[in-house]
Amino acid sequence: MLKIKCPYCGDRDETEFSYGGEAHIERPDSPSEVSDEAWGAYLFGRPNKKGLMRERWFHVHGCRRWFNLLRDTSNHTIIGSYTALEKPSIAELKKESRKGGAK
Amino acid sequence: MDNLQHLSAQSPLYAKRDLLKNGSGQAVTLSLESEPNLITLRGDSADKSFLAAVKNLIGSPLPVKPCSSQEKGEVAALWMGPDEWLIIANETDSLKPLPEMALALAEYHCALVDISNSKVMLSLAGPSSRDVLSKGCSIDFYSNKWRKGHCVNSLYARCDVTIWQRATRDHYAILVRNSFSDYVSDYLLDAALEYNVA
Amino acid sequence: MSVNRLPSSGRINRDVPIRLRFNGTYYLGYEGDTLASALLANDIHLVARSMKYARPRGIMTAGPEEPNAIMQINVSNRSEPNPKATETYLHPGLIAASVNAWPSLRYDARRLSGIAQRLMSAGFYYKTMFGSSTLWQKVFEPIIRRSAGLGKAPSDPDPDVYDHMHRHVDLMVVGAGPAGLAAARDAALSGARVALVDALPEFGGSLLSQNRTIDKISGMDWVSGVTSELETCDTALLLPNTTAIGYFDQNYIIAIERRLDHKGEASTPANVRERLWHIRADKVILATGSHERPLVFSDNDRPGIMLAGAVQSYVNRFAVLPGKSAILFANNDAAYEAALDFKKAGGDLVAVIDPRQEPQGPLVEELFATGTRLLSGHVVTATLGVNRFKGVNAAPWNGHAITGKEERFEADILMMSGGWSPAVHLFSQASGKLRYDAEICAFVPDIYGQKECSVIGAANGDFSLNEALRAGSRESIKAATAYGKPTRKTARRYAVEEPDTGVSEACWQVPAQNPADQGKLKQFVDFQNDTTAADIALAKREGFDSVEHMKRYTLSGFGTDQGKTGNINALAILARQTASSIEETGTTTFRPPYTPVSFGAVAGRFVGPLTDPVRTTPMHEAHVKAGALFENVGQWNRPWYYARAGEDMDAAVRRECKAVRKGVGMLDVSTLGKIDIQGPDAREFINRLYTNSVTNLKPGNCRYGIMCGEDGMVLDDGVITCLDDTHFVTTTTTAGAAHVLSHMEDYLETEWPDLKVYCTSITEEWATIAINGPKARDVMERLNADEDWSAKAFPFLTHKEVQIGGVMARIFRISFTGELAYEINIPARYGLALWSHVANVGQEWDITPYGTEAMHILRAEKGYILVGQDTDGSQTPQDLGLNWIVSTNKPDFIGMRSHARPDTVRSDRKQLVGLMTESPEFVLEEGAQIVENPDAPTPIPMVGHVTSSYWSEHLGHSIALALIQGGLGRKGEQLHSFSLGNWHKVTIVDPIFYDIEGAHRDG
Amino acid sequence: MRFSFASLAHNAMTYHQDWPRQWRSPTPKNHYDVIIIGGGGHGLATAYYLAKNHGVRKVAVLEKGWIGGGNTGRNTTIVRSNYLWDDAAHLYEKSLQLYEGLSKDLNYNIMLSQRGVLNLAHSLQDVRDTKRRVNANKLNGIDAEWLDAEAVRAFCPIIRTDKKARYPVLGASLQKRAGTARHDAVAWGYARAADMRGVDIIQNCEVTGITRQGDRVTGVETNRGTITAHKIGICTAGHSSVLAEMAGFAVPITSHPLQAMVSEPIKPVLDTVVMSNAVHVYVSQSDKGELVLGAGIDAYQSYAQRGSFHVVELQISALLELFPIFSRLKLMRMWGGIVDTTPDACPIISTTPVKNLYLNAGWGTGGFKAIPGSGFVFAHTIANEAPHALNAAFTLDRFSTGHLIDEHGAAGVAH
Secondary structure (H helix, E strand, O other), X not given: OOEEEEOOOEEEEHHHOEEEEEOOOOOOOOHHHOOHHHHHHHHHOOOOOOOEEEXXXXXXXXXXXXXXXXXXXXXXXXXXXXXXXXXXXXXXXXXXXXXXXXX | OHHHOOOOOOOOOHHHOOOOOOOOOOXXXXXXXXXXXXXXXXXXXXXXXXXXXXXXXXXXXXXXXXXXXXXXXXXXXXXXXXXXXXXXXXXXXXXXOHHHHHHHOOOOOOEEEEOOOOEEEEXXXXXXXXXXXXXXXXXXXXXXXXXXXXXXXXXXXXXXXXEEEOOOOOEEEEEEEHHHHHHHHHHHHHHHXXXXXX | OOOOEOOOOOOOEXXXXXXXXXXOEEEEEEEOOEHHHHHHHOOOOEEXXXXXXXXXXXXXXXXXXXXXXXXXXXXXXXXXEEEEOOOOEOOOOOEEEEOOOOEOOOOEOOOOOHHHHHHOXXXXXXXXXXXXXXXXXXXXXXXXXXXXXXXXXXXXXXXXXXXXXXXXXXXXXXXXXXXHHHHHHHHHHOOOOEEEEOOOOOOOHXXXXXXXXXXXXXXXXHHHHHHHHHHOOOOEXXXXXXXXXXXXXXXXXXXXXXXXXXXXXXXXXXEOOEEEEEEEEEEEXXXXXXXXXXXXXXXXXXXXXXXXXXHHHHHHOOOEXXXXXXXXXXXXXXXXXXXXXXXXXXXXXXXXXXXXXXOOOHHHHHHHHOOOEEEEOEEEEEEEOOOOOOEEEEEEEOOOOEOOXXXXXXXXXXXXXXXEEEOOHHHHHOOOEEEEEOOOOEEEEEEOOOOOEEEOHHHHOOOOHHHHHHXXXXXXXXXXXXXXXXXXXXXXXXXXXXXXXXXXXXXXXXXXXXXXXXXXXXXEEEOOOOEEHHHHHHHHHOOOOOHHHHHHHHOOOOOOOOOOOOHHHHHXXXXXXXXXXXXXXXXXXXXXXXXXXXXXXXXXXXXXHHOOOOEOOOOHHHHHHXXXXXXXXXXXXXXXXXXXXXXXXXXXXXXXXXXXXXXXXXXXXXXXXXXEEEOOOHHHHHHHHEOOOXXXXXXXXXXXXXXXXXXXXXXXXXXXXXXXXXXEEEEEOOOOHHHHHHHHHHHHHHHOOOOOOEEEEOOOOEEEEEEEOOOHHXXXXXXXXXXXXXXXXXXXXXXXXXXXXXXXXXXXXXXXXXXXXXEEEEEHXXXXXXXXXXXXXXXXXXXXXXXXXXXXXXXXXXXXXXXXXXXXXXXXXXXXXXXXXXXXXXXXXXXXXXXXXXOOOOOXXXXXXXXXXXXOOOOOOOOOEEEOOOOXXXXXXXXXXXXXXXXXXXXXXXXXXXEEEOHHHOOOOEEEEEEOOEEEEEEEEOOOOOOOOOHHHHO | OOOOHHHHHHHHHOOOOOOOOOOOOOOOOOEEEEEEEOOOHXXXXXXXXXXXXXXXXXXXXXXXXXXXXXXXXXXXXXXXOOOOOHHHHHHHHHHHHHHHOHHHHHOOXXXXXXXOEEEEEOOHHHHHHHHHXXXXXXXXXXXXXXXXXXXXXXXXXOOOOOOOOOOOOOEEEEEOOOEEOOHHHHHXXXXXXXXXXXXXXXXXXXXXXXXXXXXXXXXXXXXXXXXXXXXXXXXXXXXXXXXHHHHOOOOOOEEEEEEEEXXXXXXXXXXXXXXXXXXXXXXXXXXXXXXXXXEEEOOOOOOOOOOOHHHHHHHHHHXXXXXXXXXXXXXXXXXXXEEEEOOOOOOEEEEOOOEOEEEXXXXXXXXXXXXXXXXXXXXXXXXXXXXXXXXXXOOXXXXXXXXXXXXXXXXXXXX
């Protein structure tokens, strides 16, 4: 049961959220102009990184916001979260999480 | 002249009306609130002029702090999300009719949706309320965040609920969608049994 | 008084004697006794037979690490397999029996000859019994299955009740021994929220069993003092009888509280048997103590051979002297204290056998001073007695081999101790990494896997009470400081009197007279699984030299004790076999739960009627009254059909269908999802989401729409209605409602944040009744005579707001049956009243409520698809013959690009068609497969399958929809259907069977 | 030494002192004809069939830990072949057939226990989907039966089949030849048999890089040095993306935790395998007496080999609704594996954009039952540099063309 920080509501249990996979996948502006391979890559190609990963979560049973989380897939350490339209650097998120302190 | 016959309204928890009467001398009671008007309001919380216009319209300010509410007279506004509020009016006439409200906010990109018929509002009160809630919900009810007016959207026993603290302590309103209300009230009543044993 | 019960002392309540029944005989014990202590008080040692060799076994430990004393307790539906006697507290009416003993404990028929036993080496079953798979499956495997397993499952459902409780705390302390109490104390006093859990019914941990003085009072008085102090703290949650079983990510701890079994009470929802606590903590302190290790020597499993610390517990905590005389075999001084306690309580200490060449220290001196014979540099080479320990042979050794003659000693019990292993299970579960500490011969916590966690006391390898208390206080103040209001700045200094336990020396395996694996004597490592040192040596010999391989090959550590006593011995023996260090060999992984936990507790209240919500509509009551049978659609209960007296399903459904086609029927469609979409960009948003265009959809008009995923496959369908230029409502399927709303919000919030649109679910706001049939208009006129319901004034695919019974309703001219139809949406509170009202006014035309079955038939007659039945996530709209609904003018919509992928443009994709059966009355089975040539050799190629199939009463023949390869271009072709052995000829036809022109629908 | 009752008895006389290693522990050579990365069931089986069926002489299996320590040793041991779609059905049926002869073939008792697998149907749509699958199985020559509720009750009387159940049992499919096999034995049996045919099984050898020359693979970097090879096969379920990245191409795979657990052992009470896709429960009873349980996968991506407890709670609640008599039994041990999931819930057994590099991945939750079949076709693919007919559909490029296989739909998630 991960403890996930919704950027709006704060720390909540994983059960309040649904998962949206890899974040920051760019939907092509003009899909009809991209090749089959590129479209296939957009649909299915996912880095599936072992280590720090930016991923999408939806606070479906809370404020119903999509947001992003930086989490280590090798050990479930959560560095921080940010709203759907931002993309702070990993260093910024780490700094932010340290500021948050123990509580 | 059938069309003159007036339809009568019935709560989804009508069949449980006797179970949900406010008992006295119990450590915890669960009862059905009289049915308030509920309106979902969507809009830009960063737009001061919009916030002012809404306050002007409903009497109560709109809370912009997550998980908080504002209340003025018979009207309360609960934060549901960064651009969403639930407006609760206990009296039908404490708010203008929805089309009039929409008209008053016509210059803003916002949405008003009447959801008065969508949910029931249960009232949970008594010194063991927090334990009853903790049996079905992972929210920290003993946190000092919980003061009068604090509200959260979460899950209670696998169902979406809004839990809203109504008094200084030990009194909560629980809003739940009609079709889940039977289950949630069953679960709450069951959870409360432990504390009502003499 | 039972024979082994001490006259005074102990933590039992002598005022409450309790009678228990064990294997048919009654015994006396007291409140506070475990089943194990009560049996030992009655001098019962033999309690079990081992699994593989059926060897007699006794109680070895006093806690959750017990491998032998596994019981079946209670009877009928409260019967419980496999509780450990050491964890089962006496309560009135307790009935216990040994498992795996047949016909009786003393004479077990499974005892095998030496030869047969010799065959049963580790993993022997991999090497044989596979010559014939029939023999294996019919003979050998059933024998293995019958002899495996411990207790029996009850044959009836559990009458007991379990629940869950959530808590958030600033500090979670696991273990209420001295370290844990000290750790909870200062944080709790500072006002921090502290949870303190302990598996035992009373706090105190090791102080329950060991006599200590803290701050000049007895250890247990100190415990009472601190406990009372904690009890005054409102924010402290104190949970005795509660075991932390799992430590998960972000300091999430699951603990099981046993609330009733020890009282022998039956549970009710107001008083549950077990409660599963879900505790999220800012900081966790693990003060979980340690487990004593057995020594590995020949025939070390005789009943009466016990861990020294366990004997100390029985003496001090339970006032039981497990035997009149004892021998101690130990490699550490702490065990000497246990032996001294045994002696002080009146036991006869016959001899102390110590593998260390030169044991020294105050405890050694104290023991020596009692005049007990101390054989240093000696080991036990054999034990006497079979069903009961009688004595040992001891001989000198040099750390590797026996160097002298054996000497015999006789006694009732053998106290053994191989040292102590920190209980690092929770630490390790939460990804903590361990390090081998050679000084204490044990693995200790090294690198933490979770932030804000500390392990203290014996669990951290600090066996000194003084150290444990200091560490507890230090960590407690840290937690209080983090919380913000520490009441002290420095750790408390407790004045502790405790013996110096000196230095232990590793003694992992004692040499036997014969090489360990070549005689009759067995050196057990995992007692429950009968894993011996010889098995480990064999595993190594055969190449299973990784510790995980050894464990799996020998089954060491796989028992219900999860190897709490045996694991480290096993890996040390393996290390020696592989000539590597214990450090290099490493441990196996510790997995949750720490001790087994009942499934009932894990499920909590999510059983029976509370398993999962059942959603019903406002009209449900009316459906029940009308005799509806229900179909589960997602969580919803929908009327399936309404059976009248004497009707079977067929008859009811025919009647319902006929009513709709000939008169009028009413259907509850409240479960369909409804979404309110508002904003200046609502039209654009809908254009991007749905395959068709709503650019020209005028206010008051409706349009059927299909929605695809990015992969181009049909996701959902529904009706889009334009209320005004910036306000739309759409419907979704019943099962798809939640997903479609999430899908919309996903795109709005993340892909197109520039679009000014708000979506709100209004599914539950409106109750909806579909009135269908040629007489629908008559009914509507009766509902509101002032309104013009004519096709001209209110044409197909339009919408109106009309007063019905004094309530404003949204009415849609949409039809899922092909008949003239009106869908009335009324605020949900009026749904039930409206249903009755419609039923009343419709009486004149015999208005008939119909269910989902009739609805399915009626829509199939029209060739309308049902997403989820006629689709399975691998159909494009084109596959369903719905090209007309896929816009070619829009620059993009979700799914559009995928419709141009090489595979989606193939003409031989499976496409939706109608099927006519050769015999008109034959109804195909849904799920039937379609083939071209039934005589083809197996595997017979399949070209599609039947998705929907019904008897059409109206048409007088059966109808079916099917997905067929290239089906759209194969009209008229004859194929063959196959279902459950039955073949039938079918012909591909157009999927619209009824009213192709739509005259009925248009009204 | 061949395994048999005679050799067991013979060795018993000498107190089992003379058993040789079941597989050697060789030092890695500098070069192999084929290197298989990953010493799980799939990798070992591939090596075995390369040696046995294709006569490849110099084969090495590189395992970063101990063989069979990944998903092979963590699954719920179910074997079955009742898949809906033809491509999957044929592959899994080949696998089941190989399983049926595997103990003899490997000279190792893999303890195949054909107790049958029931797949329960709880809703009318489940019934349609189940019958569709049963019919497809029958036409594909795979044994399958449809049982109505009454027949389910007769076959497995402890399942709750009354109408009041939250998840009423409306029927089930039954594959009688399906069942379970001892997972460790499958890995060890293949390892021993491959070793006897000269395959080098190299444990504690972690691949840290894949070397290429142009578009052709040349070898691997490991913690035990560089090893070159003519061809390389990747069989590293859970870590497929990591290995593919080393080789410089992307795979449409995400890794998720899948949790499994066992109860304390009890006397025989459940004589078949019961699966319910609708409520995500599957359960069987092992020869040792434990109930072996599996859940659905955890939602999030992870390489941590553990999941979240609420997934287990959800599953146990569904289990008790189906089997109320299990309530007083105890959960003894739970664990997690990492499963590769693909967009169409079907594996990839394929050539890759890198020449002479082959990929076997994406088995999701269905890997164990596929081991023999997968090894069989992957060995063929590597040896012939082209797929076998049975894995022709499971290409990597289907995700570009859109020609997916799709076990997601009617068959639900495979276990």
